[in-house]
Amino acid sequence: MQFRFLFxxxxxxxxxxxxSMALPLLAAFIYGEADGKAFLISLVIxxxxxxxxxxxxxxxNREITHKEGxxxxxxxxxxxxxxxxxxxxxxxxxxxxxxxxxxxxSGFTTxxxxxxxxxxxxxxxxxxxxxxxxWFGGMGIILLSIAILPLLGVGxxxxxxxxxxxxxxxxxxxxxxxxxxxxxKVYLLFTxxxxxxxxxxxxxxxxxxxxxxxxxxxxxxxxxxVSVESFGSAYIEVVITIFMxxxxxxxxxxxxxxxxxxxxxxxxxxxxxxxAVIAISTFFIFINLSSTTDYGLWKSLRLSTFQxxxxxxTTGYSSADFEQWSEFAKYFIFILMFVGGCxxxxxxxxxxxxxFLLLKQGYRELYRLIHPHAVVHVKFNNQKVSSDIMDSIWxxxxxYMFLFVIAALIMSLLGMDMISAxxxxxxxMGNVGPGLGTVGPYDNFxxxxxxxxxxxxxxxxxxxxxxxxxxxLFLPEYWEK
Amino acid sequence: MQFRFLFxxxxxxxxxxxxSMALPLLAAFIYGEADGKAFLISLVIxxxxxxxxxxxxxxxNREITHKEGxxxxxxxxxxxxxxxxxxxxxxxxxxxxxxxxxxxxSGFTTxxxxxxxxxxxxxxxxxxxxxxxxWFGGMGIILLSIAILPLLGVGxxxxxxxxxxxxxxxxxxxxxxxxxxxxxKVYLLFTxxxxxxxxxxxxxxxxxxxxxxxxxxxxxxxxxxVSVESFGSAYIEVVITIFMxxxxxxxxxxxxxxxxxxxxxxxxxxxxxxxAVIAISTFFIFINLSSTTDYGLWKSLRLSTFQxxxxxxTTGYSSADFEQWSEFAKYFIFILMFVGGCxxxxxxxxxxxxxFLLLKQGYRELYRLIHPHAVVHVKFNNQKVSSDIMDSIWxxxxxYMFLFVIAALIMSLLGMDMISAxxxxxxxMGNVGPGLGTVGPYDNFxxxxxxxxxxxxxxxxxxxxxxxxxxxLFLPEYWEK
Numbered sequence: 001m002q003f004r005f006l007f008x009x010x011x012x013x014x015x016x017x018x019x020s021m022a023l024p025l026l027a028a029f030i031y032g033e034a035d036g037k038a039f040l041i042s043l044v045i046x047x048x049x050x051x052x053x054x055x056x057x058x059x060x061n062r063e064i065t066h067k068e069g070x071x072x073x074x075x076x077x078x079x080x081x082x083x084x085x086x087x088x089x090x091x092x093x094x095x096x097x098x099x100x101x102x103x104x105x106s107g108f109t110t111x112x113x114x115x116x117x118x119x120x121x122x123x124x125x126x127x128x129x130x131x132x133x134x135w136f137g138g139m140g141i142i143l144l145s146i147a148i149l150p151l152l153g154v155g156x157x158x159x160x161x162x163x164x165x166x167x168x169x170x171x172x173x174x175x176x177x178x179x180x181x182x183x184x185k186v187y188l189l190f191t192x193x194x195x196x197x198x199x200x201x202x203x204x205x206x207x208x209x210x211x212x213x214x215x216x217x218x219x220x221x222x223x224x225x226v227s228v229e230s231f232g233s234a235y236i237e238v239v240i241t242i243f244m245x246x247x248x249x250x251x252x253x254x255x256x257x258x259x260x261x262x263x264x265x266x267x268x269x270x271x272x273x274x275x276a277v278i279a280i281s282t283f284f285i286f287i288n289l290s291s292t293t294d295y296g297l298w299k300s301l302r303l304s305t306f307q308x309x310x311x312x313x314t315t316g317y318s319s320a321d322f323e324q325w326s327e328f329a330k331y332f333i334f335i336l337m338f339v340g341g342c343x344x345x346x347x348x349x350x351x352x353x354x355x356f357l358l359l360k361q362g363y364r365e366l367y368r369l370i371h372p373h374a375v376v377h378v379k380f381n382n383q384k385v386s387s388d389i390m391d392s393i394w395x396x397x398x399x400y401m402f403l404f405v406i407a408a409l410i411m412s413l414l415g416m417d418m419i420s421a422x423x424x425x426x427x428x429m430g431n432v433g434p435g436l437g438t439v440g441p442y443d444n445f446x447x448x449x450x451x452x453x454x455x456x457x458x459x460x461x462x463x464x465x466x467x468x469x470x471x472x473l474f475l476p477e478y479w480e481k
Numbered sequence: 482m483q484f485r486f487l488f489x490x491x492x493x494x495x496x497x498x499x500x501s502m503a504l505p506l507l508a509a510f511i512y513g514e515a516d517g518k519a520f521l522i523s524l525v526i527x528x529x530x531x532x533x534x535x536x537x538x539x540x541x542n543r544e545i546t547h548k549e550g551x552x553x554x555x556x557x558x559x560x561x562x563x564x565x566x567x568x569x570x571x572x573x574x575x576x577x578x579x580x581x582x583x584x585x586x587s588g589f590t591t592x593x594x595x596x597x598x599x600x601x602x603x604x605x606x607x608x609x610x611x612x613x614x615x616w617f618g619g620m621g622i623i624l625l626s627i628a629i630l631p632l633l634g635v636g637x638x639x640x641x642x643x644x645x646x647x648x649x650x651x652x653x654x655x656x657x658x659x660x661x662x663x664x665x666k667v668y669l670l671f672t673x674x675x676x677x678x679x680x681x682x683x684x685x686x687x688x689x690x691x692x693x694x695x696x697x698x699x700x701x702x703x704x705x706x707v708s709v710e711s712f713g714s715a716y717i718e719v720v721i722t723i724f725m726x727x728x729x730x731x732x733x734x735x736x737x738x739x740x741x742x743x744x745x746x747x748x749x750x751x752x753x754x755x756x757a758v759i760a761i762s763t764f765f766i767f768i769n770l771s772s773t774t775d776y777g778l779w780k781s782l783r784l785s786t787f788q789x790x791x792x793x794x795t796t797g798y799s800s801a802d803f804e805q806w807s808e809f810a811k812y813f814i815f816i817l818m819f820v821g822g823c824x825x826x827x828x829x830x831x832x833x834x835x836x837f838l839l840l841k842q843g844y845r846e847l848y849r850l851i852h853p854h855a856v857v858h859v860k861f862n863n864q865k866v867s868s869d870i871m872d873s874i875w876x877x878x879x880x881y882m883f884l885f886v887i888a889a890l891i892m893s894l895l896g897m898d899m900i901s902a903x904x905x906x907x908x909x910m911g912n913v914g915p916g917l918g919t920v921g922p923y924d925n926f927x928x929x930x931x932x933x934x935x936x937x938x939x940x941x942x943x944x945x946x947x948x949x950x951x952x953x954l955f956l957p958e959y960w961e962k
Contacts, residue, residue, distance in 0.1 A: 066850070066851070066853065067851070070850070152850065288894070326893075327893045327896070327897065327898050327899050327902065328890065328893040328894040330893075330899060331889065331890060331893045331899050331902065331903070332890060332893075334899075335886055335890070358875075358879040359879065359883065361872065361875060361876050361879065362876045362879040362880040362883065364872075364876065365872060365873050365875075365876030365877070365880075365949070366876070366880075366949060366952055366953055366956055367956065367958060368873075369547070369551070369633065369949055369953050370547070370548070370953060370956065370958050370959050371958070372547065387868055387872075390872075390875075391842065391845075391846060391868075391871075392846050392849075394839075394842060394846075394871075394875045395842050395843045395845065395846030395847070396846070397878075397879070398839040398840065398842065398843040398878070399843045399846075399847075401882075402840065402843065405816055408812065409809065409812060409813060409816070412807075412808045412809040412811075412812045412813075413769070413809040415808070416808065417808050418808050418811060418812050418815075418900060419899060419900070421808065421812065422812070468846070468847060468850055471847055472847055472850050472851060475847055475848065475851065477848060477851050477852070478851050
């Protein structure tokens with residue numbers, strides 16, 4: 001392990017985090033808010049700490065290996081959230097560091113669970129920072145899932161290797177940098193268009209910025225206590241739905257589409273599966289809502305579409321208190337928390353790609369029972385999926401389920417009822433946001449015991465880093481020479 | 482598909498079912514019960530129907546193929562339960578055929594869920610038949626899991642191929658017959674010893690027969706409303722615990738042990754994993770019970786051991802109303818419903834063998850991230866597990882989870898609350914017996930809507946036949962030439 005290089009990379013992340021605090025600082029200045037002081041202190045601490053580490057770890061560039069890659073990614077989120085939580089600490093928004101760190105991790109991992117009990121009583125600068133942490137985290141995730149994880153060989157994204165824009169080189173650094181720049185442009189473009197469209201729908205300048213940030217990151221932090229419901233506008237819900245859909249799809253495909261290869265991208269297996277799952281889920285919840293509530297057809301359609309897209313893409317906005325819906329609808333929403341968006345999106349969960357391939361192999365095994373000697377390959381986009389990739393996806397699936405079960409056991413041990421325990425873990429690991437029971441869409445996570453908050457904080461990071469990337473750091477073999 | 486052969490095999494099963502009704506008929510005669518008439522009618526119908534089909538499908542023996550194998554196994558349980566439900570129908574115990582069939586399937590699949598609202602008000606002959614259906618089903622399962630499924634190539638049992646007693650021939654029929662006879666002797670022996678030990682503990686002759694039947698089958702039907710708690714005897718609980726443990730272990734290993742290869746059997750990876758999971762689970766539930774209830778240490782230990790073994794082996798007896806335990810204990814028990822006993826036991830669930838291999842591969846994938854070029858094989862009993870077997874286990878896992886989710890969605894759609902919906906499906910697919918919520922250990926399944934009962938009936942059969950064996954019959958490819 002080249003610790004010098006690791007610290008160097010982390011110092012860069014700390015510096016960027018510090019610099020980005022200039023945005024809420026500006027907001028505090030404009031709105032004349034006292035929280036500006038907290039941002040100024042945090043900014044200075046971050047810049048000084050980051051600067052010092054940067055200075056002491058300066059050295060000629062060296063090619064990094066897998067090991068440094070995992071360490072930078074794994075520790076990166078943890079360290080960024082640490083410095084990103086400073087404004088919450090200094091502004092006195094929370095009583096404890098636990099709460100401040102929970103909120104910061106929920107931001108940078110684009111989860112959207114909150115320990116704030118009253119969102120609307122917060123200052124503009126604090127809420128802007130909250131939204132910005134998600135948007136910033138979203139940039140990291142695009143970079144991670146499209147540029148870094150495939151090269152590190154993590155769970156399935158290798159399938160898209162050929163589609164990823166950027167120079168065709170095996171050297172890790174230049175490729176990552178180029179890819180990131182291209183995809184971030186797409187991300188920025190979408191955010192900007194959403195902002196314009198939200199403004200056109202009458203949303204305030206400030207709310208439009210915050211919601212564009214958290215939609216594109218599939219984060220789901222809102223500036224309102226009752227989330228998107230507070231705007232009461234079908235137009236705004238439609239705009240947000242469309243951009244959640246975009247954010248939950250693969251950004252490498254978006255890049256393809258924007259550069260004129262629309263037809264090829266629309267044939268992508270994962271994209272089609274994603275849209276099919278959304279259509280089917282919406283259909284069932286729509287039927288269920290229209291027959292078990294007094295919403296009527298139109299409102300049932302509107303609410304079911306918005307909620308399904310919000311949960312599947314792991315955004316976590318709500319346009320209604322779905323805690324009040326039927327057991328069927330609630331259970332369905334719970335299941336969707338595991339599914340997640342497409343690989344290479346800002347969405348969390350297990351990802352469409354993996355679910356798609358798992359189901360395909362389940363079917364293949366059935367088929368092989370009838371034709372034991374037939375050679376049948378699982379295919380993705382007409383290409384044979386290697387058994388190495390399938391193994392890595394299966395391993396991901398079993399670790400995900402295993403950790404989910406263990407974490408939910410711990411939550412229930414802390415005295416949470418079963419539904420709240422299970423859904424709080426599912427929503428954290430899937431980076432969704434709201435759960436059910438005492439952590440429903442219009443509740444919050446502040447009443448959880450401290451240990452529980454740390455368990456969920458770990459789940460958010462684990463889920464965001466596709467389990468493997470963080471877990472690998474805990475293997476003794478990782479630290480061997 | 483050689484339909485003649487299929488019907489011939491099914492007719493044999495019907496005849497055996499009919500003949501075995503002589504047992505409850507005898508009981509009705511001894512106890513002077515009116516239900517004897519129902520058994521007589523059912524016996525005659527079964528013998529006549531079975532006899533006619535047998536007569537019309539007589540033909541020289543032919544070697545059967547995979548296709549007939551799947552059809553016999555898949556339809557076998559359905560047909561046997563159909564004839565086995567006749568006594569319930571004719572005795573008027575249930576108001577509907579749905580209930581009668583539910584109870585019969587719950588018996589033959591050794592599940593143990595019941596639609597009886599008051600068990601103790603039933604006649605001796607009916608309760609004996611109920612217990613016997615489980616014991617009879619248990620014989621079928623040993624045959625299925627050790628002799629048939631490995632040859633059909635279903636999910637993992639191939640690993641034990643070499644250990645299975647019987648002639649080393651590739652011809653399906655003689656091998657199956659020989660293996661079955663050897664293992665059934667073990668089954669019979671254990672049942673008999675348990676009967677003696679239960680009698681020695683003061684249990685009545687009748688109760689001892691019924692409970693020996695349902696212990697060895699890991700079935701869990703009891704003659705009492707409050708199951709094993711009603712005996713209030715630590716001795717009886719210990720005896721039953723030991724025999725549940727035996728019944729949940731691989732019968733091929735038991736055969737090995739009894740024929741003098743004790744040392745080798747005790748080294749079996751699955752057996753060790755099985756005992757380790759039980760020890761760990763008991764430990765946690767024991768600690769939890771002793772700190773959240775007023776049971777005290779000794780009673781907490783007694784109740785936790787019994788309940789963990791009962792659920793893991795998928796027997797489903799209870800020695801306390803665990804519905805009243807903490808959320809942690811209940812959730813833990815719920816998770817154990819998925820795990821199940823060892824492959825080659827009468828237990829249901831996913832089986833220890835599979836869980837063991839899934840976790841091993843999860844770990845291997847982590848390891849491979851650090852050493853991308855290392856060739857690491859998943860091993861079982863020091864032997865490399867082929868990727869074909871791993872694929873088939875993964876396929877099993879994903880189909881199991883997928884069907885679980887879908888079935889629970891249907892149950893919640895029928896208006897059940899989430900906990901009852903989810904646990905009723907888990908307990909049915911795992912062939913356990915009791916669930917939580919409205920289908921807890923001291924509740925029953927009679928209040929479910931008719932559709933719900935049929936969903937759970939299907940789940941019991943699906944789980945019992947290791948998903949694949951039944952599902953394969955629904956593939957269009959299966960019926961192609």
